[in-house]
Amino acid sequence: MSTAIYLNTARLGLMLPRVQRLYGDFLKFTGDEVSSLYFDKFIYFGFESLPNKIQKIYPFLSDWKGISNFKKSLKSILSVPLYATTDAKILLANRSCQLMKLGANLLFLKSQKVLTTDLEWPQYKAILKQQKEFLGGKIKTVDLRSFILEDNCTREDLISRVISAYDKYDCDGLFISHITFEGFRLPVEDIVKIITSQKKKPSFVVVDGSQSFSHSPLNILEYSDFYITGCHKWLRAWHPMGLAFCSQSNSVEFITTIYRQMLEKGKLDDPLLNFTNQLELGSNSAFTETVNLNSLFSAAAAVANILEGNQSMEQKFKKLVEQVEKLEAVSINYHWTPLVKNDSLKSGIGLIKSTKPSIRALTPKQLRASFQSHGIDLTAYGKGIIRISAPIKELDINDYQLFHKALDFCHS
Structure with missing residues (x-):
């Protein structure tokens, strides 16, 4: 039987009609113009770089305005004052797991003891553990699931439990979901604020935003150093693409240095992350892996859909x-x-x-x-x-x- 009610956006969001239209034109465009100079200009500079005759043939490509403008549009939908600053950074990757690998490295380079919860996505927890083994450090876990389900705890109870564990284990780093894959909305911003004001400020905070981006308000960005999310769930862009928002101005330089070092040494294996890094550096290696760019265009249409909404x-x-x-x-x-x-x-x-x-x-x-x-x-x-x-x-x-x-x- 065909699906009449779709209740699985937390796994994979249905592709927006606007994304469908852009992607249809993109498929035709790649079939007709993939080897032409028009295609290269379109990738780098967007729809406006195309001649009028080409624009009329593929009108739905207009949502793609180039990588730089795409990142600006991502900042616009966040509605966070911090992201109006020029030093805020966004990383794009074909696979969000590579961004989690980067985030785990950043955590253990900055922190000795990282607090996490028993509500985190299993694959991300495995990556955190792998990088801990490689770089050294300790992971401490606070049990929240049974506390939420069996004890009917309040938001305040949850905050107190996490802060108590942070203090008990003498932690200096934090990895936590904003909304967990099971749907629990965790008060991360309050947790970080209270830890910072009453105890010692975390050296680094990584937040898994896979289930919160385009789902809930993102005030959390003001309290995280590295926020990881994707485009194929609540954004409804369909094609998986990882995003990392480097939210704190005092962390941007550190993050940029580490991710470029990891790319250079082959410790991060992601074609899109490498491609966008080369664009930022103004270089263009002739011997890079072929990059799947489809996710960029579908995400651009999904973001444009949000910006034009009321x-x-x-x-x-x-x-x-x-x-x-x-x-x-x-x-x-x-x-x-x-x-x-x-x-x-x-x-x-x-x-x-x-x-x-x-x-x-x-x-x-x-x-x-x-x-x-x-x-x-x-x-x-x-x-x-x-x-x-x-x-x-x-x-x-x-x-x-x-x-x-x-x-x-x-x-x-």
């Missing part, structure tokens, strides 16, 4: 949370229980657990397939837990009836 990020976030709460309210009638109770920790991602033994006995694949058979796509975990991401469109009565039907089928 909804603030605060309004968007509130609407996404409300969408999840409505779906959670429906699920309660069929013996499902929302796992995040405290409003301050909620996001546009919800976790719901079935109380029925037969459902909890299903494998994640079987549970997801049950919803897919009713035209609903979501993420399923073990023990009867599903993750729902707020749909972009407002659900209507037919959508809720379909969700009712899927829950009833599982319950029967």
